[in-house]
Amino acid sequence: xxxxxxxxxxxxxxxxxxxxxxxxxxxxxxxxxxxxxxxxxxxxxxxxxxxxxxxxxxxxxxxxxxxxxxxxxxxxxxxxxxxxxxxxxxxxxxxxxxxxxxxxxxxxxxxxxxxxxxxxxxxxxxxxxxxxxxxxxxxxxxxxxxxxxxxxxxxxxxxxxxxxxxxxxxxxxxxxxxxxxxxxxxxxxxxxxxxxxxxxxxxxxxxxxxxxxxxxxxxxxxxxxxxxxxxxxxxxxxxxxxxxxxxxxxxxxxxxxxxxxxxxxxxxxxxxxxxxxxxxxxxxxxxxxxxxxxxxxxxxxxxxxxxxxxxxxxxxxxxxxxxxxxxxxxxxxxxxxxxxxxxxxxxxxxxxxxxxxxxxxxxxxxxxxxxxxxxxxxxxxxxxxxxxxxxxxxxxxxxxxxxxxxxxxxxxxxxxxxxxxxxxxxxxxxxxxxxxxxxxxxxxxxxxxxxxxxx
Amino acid sequence: xxxxxxxxxxxxxxxxxxxxxxxxxxxxxxxxxxxxxxxxxxxxxxxxxxxxxxxxxxxxxxxxxxxxxxxxxxxxxxxxxxxxxxxxxxxxxxxxxxxxxxxxxxxxxxxxxxxxxxxxxxxxxxxxxxxxxxxxxxxxxxxxxxxxxxxxxxxxxxxxxxxxxxxxxxxxxxxxxxxxxxxxxxxxxxxxxxxxxxxxxxxxxxxxxxxxxxxxxxxxxxxxxxxxxxxxxxxxxxxxxxxxxxxxxxxxxxxxxxxxxxxxxxxxxxxxxxxxxxxxxxxxxxxxxxxxxxxxxxxxxxxxxxxxxxxxxxxx
Numbered sequence: 001x002x003x004x005x006x007x008x009x010x011x012x013x014x015x016x017x018x019x020x021x022x023x024x025x026x027x028x029x030x031x032x033x034x035x036x037x038x039x040x041x042x043x044x045x046x047x048x049x050x051x052x053x054x055x056x057x058x059x060x061x062x063x064x065x066x067x068x069x070x071x072x073x074x075x076x077x078x079x080x081x082x083x084x085x086x087x088x089x090x091x092x093x094x095x096x097x098x099x100x101x102x103x104x105x106x107x108x109x110x111x112x113x114x115x116x117x118x119x120x121x122x123x124x125x126x127x128x129x130x131x132x133x134x135x136x137x138x139x140x141x142x143x144x145x146x147x148x149x150x151x152x153x154x155x156x157x158x159x160x161x162x163x164x165x166x167x168x169x170x171x172x173x174x175x176x177x178x179x180x181x182x183x184x185x186x187x188x189x190x191x192x193x194x195x196x197x198x199x200x201x202x203x204x205x206x207x208x209x210x211x212x213x214x215x216x217x218x219x220x221x222x223x224x225x226x227x228x229x230x231x232x233x234x235x236x237x238x239x240x241x242x243x244x245x246x247x248x249x250x251x252x253x254x255x256x257x258x259x260x261x262x263x264x265x266x267x268x269x270x271x272x273x274x275x276x277x278x279x280x281x282x283x284x285x286x287x288x289x290x291x292x293x294x295x296x297x298x299x300x301x302x303x304x305x306x307x308x309x310x311x312x313x314x315x316x317x318x319x320x321x322x323x324x325x326x327x328x329x330x331x332x333x334x335x336x337x338x339x340x341x342x343x344x345x346x347x348x349x350x351x352x353x354x355x356x357x358x359x360x361x362x363x364x365x366x367x368x369x370x371x372x373x374x375x376x377x378x379x380x381x382x383x384x385x386x387x388x389x390x391x392x393x394x395x396x397x398x399x400x401x402x403x404x405x406x407x408x409x410x411x412x413x414x415x416x417x418x419x420x421x422x423x424x425x426x427x428x429x430x431x432x433x434x435x436x437x438x439x440x441x442x443x444x445x446x447x448x449x450x451x452x453x454x455x
Numbered sequence: 456x457x458x459x460x461x462x463x464x465x466x467x468x469x470x471x472x473x474x475x476x477x478x479x480x481x482x483x484x485x486x487x488x489x490x491x492x493x494x495x496x497x498x499x500x501x502x503x504x505x506x507x508x509x510x511x512x513x514x515x516x517x518x519x520x521x522x523x524x525x526x527x528x529x530x531x532x533x534x535x536x537x538x539x540x541x542x543x544x545x546x547x548x549x550x551x552x553x554x555x556x557x558x559x560x561x562x563x564x565x566x567x568x569x570x571x572x573x574x575x576x577x578x579x580x581x582x583x584x585x586x587x588x589x590x591x592x593x594x595x596x597x598x599x600x601x602x603x604x605x606x607x608x609x610x611x612x613x614x615x616x617x618x619x620x621x622x623x624x625x626x627x628x629x630x631x632x633x634x635x636x637x638x639x640x641x642x643x644x645x646x647x648x649x650x651x652x653x654x655x656x657x658x659x660x661x662x663x664x665x666x667x668x669x670x671x672x673x674x675x676x677x678x679x680x681x682x683x684x685x686x687x688x689x690x691x692x693x694x695x696x697x698x699x700x701x702x703x704x705x706x707x708x709x710x711x712x713x714x715x716x717x718x719x720x721x722x723x724x725x726x727x728x729x730x731x732x733x734x735x736x737x738x739x740x741x742x743x744x745x746x747x748x749x750x751x752x753x754x755x756x757x758x759x760x761x762x763x764x765x766x767x768x769x770x771x
Binding site for chain 2: 078082085086089104107108110111112113203204205263264267269408409411412415422423426428
């Protein structure tokens with residue numbers, strides 16, 4: 001009897017010890033304050049890492065006893081957003097300052113992941129330097145400021161001038177309608193059969209990028225213009241529009257005539273690296289739609305350094321469907337810096353954010369990453385306008401640019417658009433079928449009250 | 456098993472004194488309770504790490520939990536909405552079908568047949584050949600899954616090893632991962648998984664006493680007959696156990712498919728684990744993804760019950 005009791009007691013003791021070991025791992029290390037910074041760093045995107053590494057040194061020097069812990073995530077934008085959202089579920093793992101996409105900002109603010117910065121920016125001298133669009137980009141659904149813009153971007157057609165010249169086209173090239181693009185692609189196909197004439201990203205492989213650098217340039221240039229995806233007056237998602245079908249039909253032509261990449265290439269998540277790194281420098285691609293940050297890959301020290309790009313490449317606005325007003329289409333996005341709502345040191349976190357976005361740091365980041373400046377003092381700086389030969393062209397596109405509807409359900413709808421374009425390029429649906437499937441999916445996400453039929 | 460040992464077996468008792476009887480049974484139940492104590496930590500751990508996640512997953516699948524938005528911090532109970540949505544989703548039957556095809560073809564049929572044949576051949580082969588072949592086969596299994604997946608990707612991709620070998624003989628291979636995604640992932644899983652079955656069958660075959668096969672040989676049974684009537688029945692238990700293990704492993708296989716095709720193109724290789732991942736983490740719908748995971752759990756449990764029943768069948 002006594003023996004069994006002893007066994008029992010020791011078993012309980014062992015159980016308790018296991019429990020204790022499990023707990024003791026979460027003790028804090030020393031009395032130092034630690035700021036965790038989360039952002040994307042890949043082989044092709046190091047601008048932010050450069051920025052934070054230099055800010056870390058300055059910040060630690062200025063604040064005794066504070067350690068800045070950089071937590072770069074090597075992954076695609078989508079993977080990063082998933083990882084960030086997962087880490088924000090617990091105060092243990094949530095970063096203090098992080099890189100936040102403007103499209104995820106509103107839903108993350110609604111989720112309570114982001115610290116309300118109203119009081120902080122009110123006392124921040126630099127805040128008046130930010131333009132109104134940039135301020136609005138960091139606002140949540142309730143109108144409060146939750147993040148501060150790092151810079152914005154626009155999208156243009158980037159084309160290789162020598163290929164266009166060899167096809168007998170005039171350079172600089174100025175397409176005024178979708179038909180001009182098809183004509184140019186046909187001319188390139190005939191004169192240089194080995195070249196991919198005109199690429200437009202599509203499908204789920206490249207994620208959100210396939211919409212931003214592809215389908216939206218088409219859709220926002222159709223009859224409904226800026227309201228082609230989301231009707232701003234009624235705050236409803238558009239279904240049944242002819243513009244949607246027309247856009248898919250254009251995509252269908254581009255892919256079935258082999259003007260664009262093969263569907264298998266287009267669905268490869270890393271295809272953009274090949275576009276920047278191989279296809280343009282080697283002259284196997286005529287044109288593609290890409291962001292204003294394009295030169296950042298090719299400048300000295302960029303991921304795919306190709307100094308000749310300044311003379312070889314041209315950039316021009318994507319045309320509207322039939323050349324209607326305003327004559328061009330561009331899409332803008334942009335990333336911000338935000339402070340975690342669960343941060344143990346919110347004041348320090350904001351100080352770090354403010355230091356990362358001061359004039360000096362914003363200027364070097366915008367220049368290195370070819371961002372469009374959102375600070376007035378940066379935009380006026382001579383080194384900004386001289387950073388690369390395309391700054392003026394892409395900055396002018398701000399006049400015809402569109403922003404995505406930053407609603408909480410946008411990400412789900414974006415995926416449905418990607419699915420529709422993927423069905424077209426893989427040939428699994430006709431434009432009408434894909435548009436009908438999209439309409440049904442959207443109604444499934446936002447409900448019958450959330451859509452407006454423009455058919 | 457443990458329960459059978461520990462519960463006091465109901466014995467017919469001569470009840471001379473009802474007082475004494477109840478005292479005895481009380482003491483006996485106390486003894487068995489004390490005997491249970493050493494099991495407490497194990498049961499506690501099982502509850503925390505096995506039952507806990509299952510209950511958590513069941514609960515999660517009944518909410519609208521999401522990665523972001525209001526439902527991220529304050530998920531609401533929505534009953535079986537996720538399940539009704541799942542059963543109406545055209546992707547669901549397709550994913551179930553792909554999962555069944557993947558499991559049946561790559562695990563149940565190919566890995567078992569290939570693993571058993573290899574084990575039989577290796578038993579016959581001379582030691583050196585056996586060692587070399589064994590090493591090559593086991594290498595695929597030793598590789599971490601992510602590495603094996605990248606190797607398979609490099610083999611099947613457009614400019615991969617397979618197409619380069621085909622081009623040597625003048626054939627222009629298709630992009631296997633794009634045109635035949637299921638074929639590619641099934642072949643990759645066979646390559647990776649056959650070693651596991653082979654090793655277990657080899658061990659089982661070594662345990663078959665040679666006297667019995669020799670006796671069958673003297674009775675005039677040929678090679679095929681000896682295999683069907685002597686060897687296979689003797690390793691029946693091993694076959695069932697192996698089948699159960701590889702079925703459950705393959706049902707939940709994620710990394711290999713995700714790395715090779717990402718479930719694409721157009722969801723043509725989206726099995727249930729990939730679908731659950733996409734819904735939960737790509738489309739931020741944790742509740743819906745958890746519902747898919749719970750269905751997978753039920754499917755796995757159903758398979759386990761079938762196999763455990765088969766194991767319990769009377770031995771011959």
